[in-house]
Amino acid sequence: MLKPLHKSDGNSLNSVFTQVKNSSFAFFIDMANGTEYLKTVLKNFVTKKFEFQEFLKQCYQIGNKSLGLISITGIIIGLVLTIQSRPPLVQFGAVAMLPGMVAVSIIREMGPVITALICAGKIGSSMGAELGSMRVTEQIDAMEVSNTHPINFLVIPRVAAATVMIPLLTLYADAIGIFGSWLGINIKDTMSLRYFINQAFLSVEFLDIIPAVIKSFFFGAVIGLVGCYKGYNAGRGTESVGVAANSAVVTASLLVIIVDLIAVQITDLI
């Protein structure tokens, strides 16, 4: 006879209750710390000297680190969207709408969200791990002792760089995705690039591009803030570097989806 894994007695119920209580407590503590951190970042951004050199360095790092991955993903997204959408459109005799439909979906949704999720993985984890290891090896303490506020030198330039670079990467991903779509169409049909672009941009309106760019600024800010927060508040042991990097990716990805949902609702109202 199989033995039950856990005895269902008062003790295990108690331990579940304690676990829930501790998790809720930790969640609220984290929320309070996060709010305090956000307040400090915003206050220091407005009142303290901006580390422009560090900002440029971070912009280069973010662009350089993500460009290859975003190029590959962009092309594949364009290709896949085109190949998947073609059969139903052929069925309804609306295949001429394919370039426009793919362009609108890439510009409005796929480009910004996929870019943000890739950056959450690539940049968020790297910020979490870098700042986490600086915390563990006391480099952040050393900075503080030498009268440099780590928030000003480490966090603000990274958050600003992510906020500026992710919209640029999104526009690049959009362009590459649309090019991928043209490649996808040319697998089954023949269409010149000029005709494809004309068709695609007949369907794209100014109001498709602006909200997408605006929301990608928020995606960038969220990824930068979360990545830096998790790294900056990492524990003292070496394992906390991994925990910080992992937690940065998970939290940033989740927040990107939530921000996207809010952005879609707001755009709908407009």
Add this chain to the structure above:
Amino acid sequence: MEKHKKNVVIDVKNLKISFGDLKVLDGINLQLYEKENLVVLGKSGSGKSVLIKCIVSLLQHDKGEITVGKHELTDISDEDLIKVRKKTGFLFQGAALYDSMTVRENLAFALSKSKEKLSKKELEDKIVQALDDVGLPDSIDKMPSELSGGMKKRIGLARTLVVHPEIILYDEPTTGLDPITSNEISNLINETKAKFNNSSIIITHDIACVKKVADRIVMIKDGKIYKEGTLEEFMDDEDDYIQSFFK
């Protein structure tokens, strides 16, 4: 006694700090005098590093007073804390060199936050001089990852010395090093004192280092001062706990 004629540069009174239920420091009193090397001795986890981190406000104490120069650290303003930190150098246990910067940039970073505005030439001269002082002039363009443990400690010391602090706090300067390198670091601590006339607190449990550098020793046990005195007084003490360090 001669030590009482000297000025007190750091005065710690009834210092208490706990992490959760764990009392780490429970009423510490100590003074650091001008131009003195004070060694704080104690076993691992006795709160030695916590003590010096409280002195530079990296950790906030729960109770008691810490006075550095004229400034008492409880509720100190940001401006005064900057003044305190400008006169205090800190050598971290693992040297804490900035990974993404070369040795030159590490030292230049420390100098850029110091009191004086320097020209490019003055900045370079000071960096070269500091590296000369620690015997590593050729490491100027190396990255921290290219340095050995002992070299990192020396560069960490150069980064501390380059801003000419009046007080230096050494957090386990010889831990993890071989006896020869440990001896070199201990000599450097003495040379630094002789050259710059600074006062130092040296946190360690390395008795060879203690014997070389200590003007006075304070031993911490269970969060309290267990004994205070000179090296000779410690060596002559028959207390088992004290002798377990010196045997």
